[in-house]
Amino acid sequence: MFYIDPHIHMISRVTDDYETLARMGCLAVSEPAFWAGFDRGSVDGFRDYFRHLTEVEPRRAAQFGVQHYTWLCINAKEAENVELSREVIAAIPEFLDRPNVLGIGEIGLNKNTPNEATVFLEHVELALRHDLPILIHTPHLEDKYMGTRMILDMLADFPQLAPDRVLVDHVEEHTVREVLERGYWAGMTLYPVTKCTPKRAADIIEMYGTERLLVNSAGDWGPSKPTAVPDFIMEMRRRQHPFEAIQQVVLDNPMRFFGQSPNFKLQLPGQGASVVR
Amino acid sequence: MQLTPRDAAATLEREFLHIRARLLELAADLDRLDRGEGTLRDDARMKQIAQALQVLSQRGPGRAERVQMIFSRAYDPQWKEQFRPVPKPR
Numbered sequence: 001m002f003y004i005d006p007h008i009h010m011i012s013r014v015t016d017d018y019e020t021l022a023r024m025g026c027l028a029v030s031e032p033a034f035w036a037g038f039d040r041g042s043v044d045g046f047r048d049y050f051r052h053l054t055e056v057e058p059r060r061a062a063q064f065g066v067q068h069y070t071w072l073c074i075n076a077k078e079a080e081n082v083e084l085s086r087e088v089i090a091a092i093p094e095f096l097d098r099p100n101v102l103g104i105g106e107i108g109l110n111k112n113t114p115n116e117a118t119v120f121l122e123h124v125e126l127a128l129r130h131d132l133p134i135l136i137h138t139p140h141l142e143d144k145y146m147g148t149r150m151i152l153d154m155l156a157d158f159p160q161l162a163p164d165r166v167l168v169d170h171v172e173e174h175t176v177r178e179v180l181e182r183g184y185w186a187g188m189t190l191y192p193v194t195k196c197t198p199k200r201a202a203d204i205i206e207m208y209g210t211e212r213l214l215v216n217s218a219g220d221w222g223p224s225k226p227t228a229v230p231d232f233i234m235e236m237r238r239r240q241h242p243f244e245a246i247q248q249v250v251l252d253n254p255m256r257f258f259g260q261s262p263n264f265k266l267q268l269p270g271q272g273a274s275v276v277r
Numbered sequence: 278m279q280l281t282p283r284d285a286a287a288t289l290e291r292e293f294l295h296i297r298a299r300l301l302e303l304a305a306d307l308d309r310l311d312r313g314e315g316t317l318r319d320d321a322r323m324k325q326i327a328q329a330l331q332v333l334s335q336r337g338p339g340r341a342e343r344v345q346m347i348f349s350r351a352y353d354p355q356w357k358e359q360f361r362p363v364p365k366p367r
Contacts, residue, residue: 082363118363145349150356174345200341210278238291245278 001243002269003250004028005229006258007106007135007169007187007216010057010068011049017219017226018064024230027251028067028266030258031057032106032135035077037221043087046074047094054098067266069258071105071135072096079110079119089122096130102261103127105135106169109147112139117154124158133165133260138175140194148175152182167214167257172196176204180212185257189218190228198232202239210248214257 002025010018010031021029031053040046053070061068072095074088095101104127109116127134139147151168155161163183171179171186172195179186188204189195196204201215219226229250236246258264307326310317317323325347332343 086366114360115363117360121362142348142350145346146352146356149352153357172345173342174349203341206280206282209280239283241280242278245280248278 001025001233001247001250002027003229003233004030004254004258004266005217005219005226006030006167006214006254007032007189007218008226009034009218009220010061011052012221013219013226015060015063018061018066021226022064022066024227026066026229027268028069028254029061030069030071030102030135030254032071032137033073033075034106034137034220035075039078039081040084043084043091046088047091050092050095054095054100058100065269067100069100069102069264071103072101073104073107073123074119075106076108076110076116076120076137076139079107079116080113082115082118085119086122089119089126092126093130096132099263101263102258103133103135104130105167106137107134108137108151108169109139109143110137112143112147112150117150120151121154124155124161128158128161133257134161134167136166136168138168138170140170144170144172145174148179152178152184155184156182164212164257165260169216170195170218171204173200173204176208176213180208185212185214185253187214187216189216190225190232191218192223192225198228198235201232202235202241205236205241205245205249206239210245210253212253213249214253215249 005021005026008029008031010029033049033053036049040049050072053072057070058068072092074085079085092104104123107120107123109120124134136151138144138151148168148171155166164185167185167187168179169187170189172188176186188201190198190201205213215229215232217226217228218224219228225231233246233250255266328347329344332340332347
């Protein structure tokens, strides 16, 4: 089955992973900017990172027929440094006309601090100024519930921001309902230990339906599995759910959300023309 | 699209050995903690584990969500009152 992995950090993965993803039916990946495992020392460090996301990874992906898209920001962890964050936010527009940039992300909260919230708000303002969709990271583990609610509270202060322009990622059982009820898209991250698993993601789909829900691997430098989306597909097939329902979650929904970005032009196999649903 | 609920008996047939395996894994985890030197009596995480185990034995839907909430910090609806954005430089 063809699918899109809407959240994966390919900068942290080996080239063989692209080949494996292609063999599994992955048509495209979207790579939000994130924490590299260390705090970068300057805005130029981020410029180099954004060049990697907009030049190197698309070339690596293209070798295997995988289309690579990206989102730009300074992540929530490094957002604790407000001064550096503001320099990065000021630099991001230099890269927004790159052909694989979909929007601003993954912005959000990490430890739910005032500094993180300050930088989150300024990222939202940046997205609104450039009319771009937003991809949001919600915090880990014990901070997720409070952080997700804080993020939703802050988004509500932007009445000009259409909820369907926002994907709130890493939802789990205790956060998915409120995200969907407020009209946002919701992403479930399939991880071996933390966040969601393929089985629990399938449970959530059974409880909430297939509208505005996505699944991703968020494969990165930590414990993660880049083929987690095919694992989810297998779980849904085991449960004998309809092909159309599975395809909506793993292909149609990412296409609909990403299709709001002018740079998203997915080519389906065997079709020369660009297709956006 | 809303999905049709799966047949409960068929689901149990498919899941039983996995559930059994995970319960045994959990039981062995707790035994391992008991065998360890020292005491965990005052460790707040052990209280969370005990609360979560209670939820598992309760009937009705929403167990996963209730377990999530045991391991979550509470939401403070007044959080904005303590929050002041960092002023932008002029």
